[in-house]
Amino acid sequence: xxxxxxxxxxxxxxxxxxxxxxxxxxxxxxxxxxxxxxxxxxxxxxxxxxxxxxxxxxxxxxxxxxxxxxxxxxxxxxxxxxxxxxxxxxxxxxxxxxxxxxxxxxxxxxxxxxxxxxxxxxxxxxxxxxxxxxxxxxxxxxxxxxxxxxxxxxxxxxxxxxxxxxxxxxxxxxxxxxxxxxxxxxxxxxxxxxxxxxxxxxxxxxxxxxxxxxxxxxxxxxxxxxxxxxxxxxxxxxxxxxxxxxxxxxxxxxxxxxxxxxxxxxxxxxxxxxxxxxxxxxxxxxxxxxxxxxxxxxxxxxxxxxxxxxxxxxxxxxxxxxxxxxxxxxxxxxxxxxxxxxxxxxxxxxxxxxxxxxxxxxxxxxxxxxxxxxxxxxxxxxxxxxxxxxxxxxxxxxxxxxxxxxxxxxxxxxxxxxxxxxxxxxxxxxxxxxxxxxxxxxxxxxxxxxxxxxxxxxxxxxxxxxxxxxxxxxxxxxxxxxxxxxxxxxxxxxxxxxxxxxxxxxxxxxxxxxxxxxxxxxxxxxxxxxxxxxxxxxxxxxxxxxxxxxxxxxxxxxxxxxxxxxxxxxxxxxxxxxxxxxxxxxxxxxxxxxxxxxxxxxxxxxxxxxxxxxxxxxxxxxxxxxxxxxxxxxxxxxxxxxxxxxxxxxxxxxxxxxxxxxxxxxxxxxxxxxxxxxxxxxxxxxxxxxxxxxxxxxxxxxxxxxxxxxxxxxxxxxxxxxxxxxxxxxxxxxxxxxxxxxxxxxxxxxxxxxxxxxxxxxxxxxxxxxxxxxxxxxx
Amino acid sequence: xxxxxxxxxxxxxxxxxxxxxxxxxxxxxxxxxxxxxxxxxxxxxxxxxxxxxxxxxxxxxxxxxxxxxxxxxxxxxxxxxxxxxxxxxxxxxxxxxxxxxxxxxxxxxxxxxxxxxxxxxxxxxxxxxxxxxxxxxxxxxxxxxxxxxxxxxxxxxxxxx
Numbered sequence: 011x012x013x014x015x016x017x018x019x020x021x022x023x024x025x026x027x028x029x030x031x032x033x034x035x036x037x038x039x040x041x042x043x044x045x046x047x048x049x050x051x052x053x054x055x056x057x058x059x060x061x062x063x064x065x066x067x068x069x070x071x072x073x074x075x076x077x078x079x080x081x082x083x084x085x086x087x088x089x090x091x092x093x094x095x096x097x098x099x100x101x102x103x104x105x106x107x108x109x110x111x112x113x114x115x116x117x118x119x120x121x122x123x124x125x126x127x128x129x130x131x132x133x134x135x136x137x138x139x140x141x142x143x144x145x146x147x148x149x150x151x152x153x154x155x156x157x158x159x160x161x162x163x164x165x166x167x168x169x170x171x172x173x174x175x176x177x178x179x180x181x182x183x184x185x186x187x188x189x190x191x192x193x194x195x196x197x198x199x200x201x202x203x204x205x206x207x208x209x210x211x212x213x214x215x216x217x218x219x220x221x222x223x224x225x226x227x228x229x230x231x232x233x234x235x236x237x238x239x240x241x242x243x244x245x246x247x248x249x250x251x252x253x254x255x256x257x258x259x260x261x262x263x264x265x266x267x268x269x270x271x272x273x274x275x276x277x278x279x280x281x282x283x284x285x286x287x288x289x290x291x292x293x294x295x296x297x298x299x300x301x302x303x304x305x306x307x308x309x310x311x312x313x314x315x316x317x318x319x320x321x322x323x324x325x326x327x328x329x330x331x332x333x334x335x336x337x338x339x340x341x342x343x344x345x346x347x348x349x350x351x352x353x354x355x356x357x358x359x360x361x362x363x364x365x366x367x368x369x370x371x372x373x374x375x376x377x378x379x380x381x382x383x384x385x386x387x388x389x390x391x392x393x394x395x396x397x398x399x400x401x402x403x404x405x406x407x408x409x410x411x412x413x414x415x416x417x418x419x420x421x422x423x424x425x426x427x428x429x430x431x432x433x434x435x436x437x438x439x440x441x442x443x444x445x446x447x448x449x450x451x452x453x454x455x456x457x458x459x460x461x462x463x464x465x466x467x468x469x470x471x472x473x474x475x476x477x478x479x480x481x482x483x484x485x486x487x488x489x490x491x492x493x494x495x496x497x498x499x500x501x502x503x504x505x506x507x508x509x510x511x512x513x514x515x516x517x518x519x520x521x522x523x524x525x526x527x528x529x530x531x532x533x534x535x536x537x538x539x540x541x542x543x544x545x546x547x548x549x550x551x552x553x554x555x556x557x558x559x560x561x562x563x564x565x566x567x568x569x570x571x572x573x574x575x576x577x578x579x580x581x582x583x584x585x586x587x588x589x590x591x592x593x594x595x596x597x598x599x600x601x602x603x604x605x606x607x608x609x610x611x612x613x614x615x616x617x618x619x620x621x622x623x624x625x626x627x628x629x630x631x632x633x634x635x636x637x638x639x640x641x642x643x644x645x646x647x648x649x650x651x652x653x654x655x656x657x658x659x660x661x662x663x664x665x666x667x668x669x670x671x672x673x674x675x676x677x678x679x680x681x682x683x684x685x686x687x688x689x690x691x692x693x694x695x696x697x698x699x700x701x702x703x704x705x706x707x708x709x710x711x712x713x714x715x716x717x718x719x720x721x722x723x724x725x726x727x728x729x730x731x732x733x734x735x736x737x738x739x740x741x742x743x744x745x746x747x748x749x750x751x752x753x754x755x756x757x758x759x760x761x762x763x764x765x766x767x768x769x770x771x772x773x774x775x776x777x778x779x780x781x782x783x784x785x786x787x788x789x
Numbered sequence: 790x791x792x793x794x795x796x797x798x799x800x801x802x803x804x805x806x807x808x809x810x811x812x813x814x815x816x817x818x819x820x821x822x823x824x825x826x827x828x829x830x831x832x833x834x835x836x837x838x839x840x841x842x843x844x845x846x847x848x849x850x851x852x853x854x855x856x857x858x859x860x861x862x863x864x865x866x867x868x869x870x871x872x873x874x875x876x877x878x879x880x881x882x883x884x885x886x887x888x889x890x891x892x893x894x895x896x897x898x899x900x901x902x903x904x905x906x907x908x909x910x911x912x913x914x915x916x917x918x919x920x921x922x923x924x925x926x927x928x929x930x931x932x933x934x935x936x937x938x939x940x941x942x943x944x945x946x947x948x949x950x
Contacts (some may be wrong), residue, residue: 024885026887029883030882033881033890035865168823199891200827200891200924201829202829253926272791284830329916490888667931671928672888678928697831697834698834698923705923706924707920709930712930
């Protein structure tokens with residue numbers, strides 16, 4: 011008998027629904043929107059790192075035939091920025107320039123050659139000011155403030171002490187302190203930034219294509235900068251070629267292109283170069299950390315004292331949030347009682363940093379897991395045993411009021427211990443080989459959105475019509491992470507249908523409900539729950555319609571996906587029949603699902619900014635990294651990575667594996683080769699040869715273990731999977747190198763020259779120690 | 790200055806007038822309207838613009854349009870027959886060798902070139918053939934699985950790479 015049963019799309023290996031477009035070249039990204047009448051936009055950028063602008067002379071550029079518009083800071087006095095408390099940026103600099111490469115003027119011309127010639131005709135007169143390219147330089151007593159409202163170039167100081175840190179240290183058997191430096195890193199997503207804007211002068215409306223993770227924030231900032239009513243703006247988000255956080259705020263290229271389009275009264279397409287994409291930046295800041303930990307012989311952490319200084323760049327961006335995350339996310343992974351944190355975000359004459367994948371948590375986690383590993387070694391403890399001595403017990407609230415409801419870290423640690431052969435192999439590998447271990451975690455969406463409006467945190471609409479297909483309408487931005495696929499799966503799961511019945515429409519502000527965007531790993535959790543809510547509402551309508559036709563109570567109707575029936579003996583109604591009945595009431599059906607985080611998840615009030623770090627669910631990750639170190643060349647090879655990630659429940663196992671592997675690998679780039687370097691404020695690594703991301707030849711096999719802790723609030727139990735595994739790679743690598751070489755690397759990236767120099771130092775030291783011993787022995 | 794070029798683009802003969810300094814990449818995207826080939830860098834860094842010139846993977850950003858007269862150019866749009874995905878395309882789709890998709894056309898063309906000359910490559914041969922293509926999403930693990938899957942499909946008599 012061919013029994014009809016509800017289908018369960020959740021939990022399988024589901025290829026991305028938009029995959030066929032991507033593999034066939036049909037996927038259109040912003041730069042692929044090529045319209046014959048569009049002008050070419052280009053940006054003139056400051057050659058000065060810090061200067062007062064005396065004059066920007068565009069007269070020669072304006073006279074060039076084919077130039078249709080030239081703009082400078084004089085054309086727009088308004089400012090933008092992602093945080094309502096820190097909107098300090100002009101789309102084109104006014105009064106001052108604060109980093110080399112900051113946009114100063116812009117041109118729209120009939121073709122690229124003309125636009126580029128016009129840019130070369132622009133002249134800028136300035137009074138140069140001293141440039142501050144390190145946090146230390148910007149903090150000097152005599153340093154000139156980059157921004158008048160930020161004396162001392164301090165964007166934000168964060169200070170808290172929870173518990174009693176000194177008492178904690180007094181209780182410890184071992185107290186150690188160390189200093190760490192993590193180089194600035196860039197997202198370097200494959201698609202360069204681009205925007206296409208078309209201004210409709212007849213109706214005073216504008217339509218902007220943006221390569222963004224946050225179409226809604228772009229919408230807000232367009233209204234702000236253009237001084238236009240929001241209802242006159244349409245934002246389209248085509249396919250997006252990666253983001254990793256650099257597109258979680260509106261960028262100057264989108265605003266400049268829109269300003270040019272309005273000035274020309276038509277369409278402008280701006281595709282900036284890879285070099286300009288690097289300079290637009292929004293990467294992870296260079297971070298200096300001084301960390302002190304107290305540890306008991308039984309492995310318990312008794313106190314933590316962490317100082318963290320971030321070189322934030324020339325504008326605020328997400329800076330305040332980043333420095334808050336660095337402190338708050340010390341918590342929620344281990345049971346910590348006594349913690350002091352002093353964070354300082356500094357403004358410098360370098361491109362603005364932003365919310366890079368693992369926002370704010372990564373560099374501090376590197377320091378923490380490194381020092382813990384070192385101290386475990388000194389006390390003769392297994393690094394895994396030290397973690398086990400400090401596990402949380404969920405459900406719980408941390409000392410800084412973060413809500414932890416599910417906690418799969420123990421299973422993650424067990425998995426990597428078993429799969430890597432840790433117990434039998436650690437300390438027994440051949441010379442030059444080592445194993446390292448570390449853990450990390452991340453939020454599943456910030457519980458309080460950046461723009462607090464009082465609305466639900468997510469809204470999803472479903473449309474069901476005569477054809478029996480369901481369309482999901484959502485503003486959630488799929489940037490390659492697979493969010494559209496998972497939302498379709500969620501809706502199909504609730505209704506017991508094949509995903510082929512469900513389509514999704516996103517990325518058009520005229521049609522889809524507003525969404526805060528794809529950042530802080532919020533979409534699966536927050537938008538996923540809204541999708542489930544919408545699907546449940548739709549299901550209720552269908553059950554009621556079926557009950558009417560079958561002359562039964564809705565509660566007696568059984569939904570089998572393609573069949574609705576009143577009990578097992580009833581031959582029931584097909585899905586199409588139920589839809590037909592349901593449409594009789596209202597015609598086309600639309601339902602709205604919403605989701606809001608609960609107040610308990612909003613973090614606490616124990617210090618200013620303590621809401622940052624609050625989330626509905628934390629993901630957890632454990633990693634073991636195996637390395638080979640060539641002591642002759644300093645070359646480190648990662649032979650294999652074992653990573654276990656607690657994503658609550660894997661809604662799409664294929665995506666979870668891909669996201670976790672991508673996170674680990676991105677951590678590897680930061681740990682081993684990636685570094686933004688400046689010369690007098692000029693970013694000299696603004697290309698993919700000097701900014702070296704690992705190639706396929708450098709990249710190891712990454713075995714993924716999926717741990718499912720079933721979060722009570724997560725959509726079908728799910729939590730995030732796309733960020734939490736990045737951070738653990740960094741310390742797992744340096745712990746592995748320490749295992750292989752007895753040398754600890756506290757500065758990232760661990761490049762071959764650094765490894766070689768450190769091994770040389772170790773050899774010299776050994777020689778000196780040997781001489782000393784001989785002398786001492788002879789005396 | 791401009792000149793006339795005559796080429797076979799995705800199996801069709803074309804004649805176009807192109808400026809001497811026009812890159813093959815810009816010719817494909819802006820003149821021929823084939824935007825599947827992507828621009829990912831400022832020249833020769835990332836591999837996103839890889840196309841096949843007479844079956845060999847080449848970077849369209851380092852090739853002048855004027856230099857391909859008389860040659861056979863295949864871009865991502867040429868793969869697959871009658872709307873079906875080719876073996877390599879299926880591999881990247883079904884095994885998640887493509888996340889954001891931006892590097893994907895370049896990777897797929899480099900793989901198609903590899904599998905046309907070596908239908909059963911080893912992992913080391915796959916790594917060697919894709920060493921100049923950068924992907925920022927996958928960590929390459931599933932890209933290798935995608936190529937192996939495509940290679941298996943070909944061994945079972947699947948469509949051409």
